[in-house]
Amino acid sequence: MSQSPVRIAVLGASGRMGRAVIQAAAASSRARLGAALEREGCPEAGQDAGQMAGLAANGVKVLTQPAQAAADFDVLIDFTRPEATVALLPFCIEHGKAVVIGTTGFTEAQQAAVEEAARRIPVLKAGNFSIGVNLCLKLLEDAARVLAEDFDIEVVEAHHRHKVDAPSGTALMMGEAAARGAGRDLKDCAVYERYGHTGARERRTIGFSTVRGGDVVGDHTVMFLGEGERVEITHKASSRTIFAKGAVHAAGWLAGRPAGLYSMRDALGG
Numbered sequence: 001m002s003q004s005p006v007r008i009a010v011l012g013a014s015g016r017m018g019r020a021v022i023q024a025a026a027a028s029s030r031a032r033l034g035a036a037l038e039r040e041g042c043p044e045a046g047q048d049a050g051q052m053a054g055l056a057a058n059g060v061k062v063l064t065q066p067a068q069a070a071a072d073f074d075v076l077i078d079f080t081r082p083e084a085t086v087a088l089l090p091f092c093i094e095h096g097k098a099v100v101i102g103t104t105g106f107t108e109a110q111q112a113a114v115e116e117a118a119r120r121i122p123v124l125k126a127g128n129f130s131i132g133v134n135l136c137l138k139l140l141e142d143a144a145r146v147l148a149e150d151f152d153i154e155v156v157e158a159h160h161r162h163k164v165d166a167p168s169g170t171a172l173m174m175g176e177a178a179a180r181g182a183g184r185d186l187k188d189c190a191v192y193e194r195y196g197h198t199g200a201r202e203r204r205t206i207g208f209s210t211v212r213g214g215d216v217v218g219d220h221t222v223m224f225l226g227e228g229e230r231v232e233i234t235h236k237a238s239s240r241t242i243f244a245k246g247a248v249h250a251a252g253w254l255a256g257r258p259a260g261l262y263s264m265r266d267a268l269g270g
């Protein structure tokens, strides 16, 4: 909507995704880094954000007090932890900031706080900003519509050893897409754990399996398992740049929109 580059702040600036967002903003003509925010006690506080992200100095200091940056950005991009996201929403409401949320692992209460904030400010929340994953979500809904009656649905994901939430936000979105296509509600049919004498698989469930280790950026496969055949839809990320570029695109799209809760599908044009 806005023609001049959108001014972004990144919350979680020194994290894996925060640094990738700083790099993506530097490479984009449609965005510019206005602020870099971190938690109190962060060792990178006070550093130049460009240098911290392995680029030339950009004059933006890593700050731990959002109020110090209130005049420097229009859209906040958040890659932190759900409690940090929720804690910053009142500030964003007070100062009329739009928010792009990439953080995953929200409880129902934390998700409700996001939805409440979206009544006052524009919020775009996505468990994955890559074009490939968002295409997979469409394919999954279609595949489930055709296959779900006769095929069992299982979601398998793998991530690096540092990831703290499971299943991944992407796996949950994929499960929701498959459930939608199958005409089910994921809340009623998800199976997140199996151990011991589980009994035979219940037909209409959607199962989730999690692998954690090494430096895996993010692999997701949804299996449709039938009698005599199996369909798999897989996405493998090999670089965080895809997420960061998507988040920066989402920020440009969100700037100037009315209050509401938006998805990456909205920002990608359906």
Ligand SMILES: NC(=O)C1=CN([C@@H]2O[C@H](COP(=O)(O)OP(=O)(O)OC[C@H]3O[C@@H](n4cnc5c(N)ncnc54)[C@H](O)[C@@H]3O)[C@@H](O)[C@H]2O)C=CC1
Pocket (backbone or CB within 6 Å): 011, 012, 013, 014, 015, 016, 017, 018, 037, 038, 039, 040, 042, 079, 080, 081, 083, 084, 101, 102, 103, 104, 105, 126, 127, 128, 129, 130, 165, 169, 243
């Ligand atoms: N939606 C998407 O496309 C993607 C989402 N993610 C999600 O993004 C989140 C972050 O992932 P990573 O960057 O790998 O984690 P990370 O652990 O490398 O970085 C998190 C950063 O948040 C900071 N932080 C924590 N509490 C804070 C607070 N109260 N205020 C400000 N900063 C705070 C930490 O100091 C750290 O620098 C995770 O939830 C992950 O699942 C990750 C990749 C892509």
Ligand SMILES: O=C(O)C1=N[C@H](C(=O)O)C[C@H](O)C1
Pocket (backbone or CB within 6 Å): 104, 127, 128, 159, 163, 167, 168, 169, 170, 171, 217, 218, 219
């Ligand atoms: O923590 C990560 O790294 C990732 N998190 C997101 C998720 O939970 O789905 C997206 C991506 O898979 C990487």
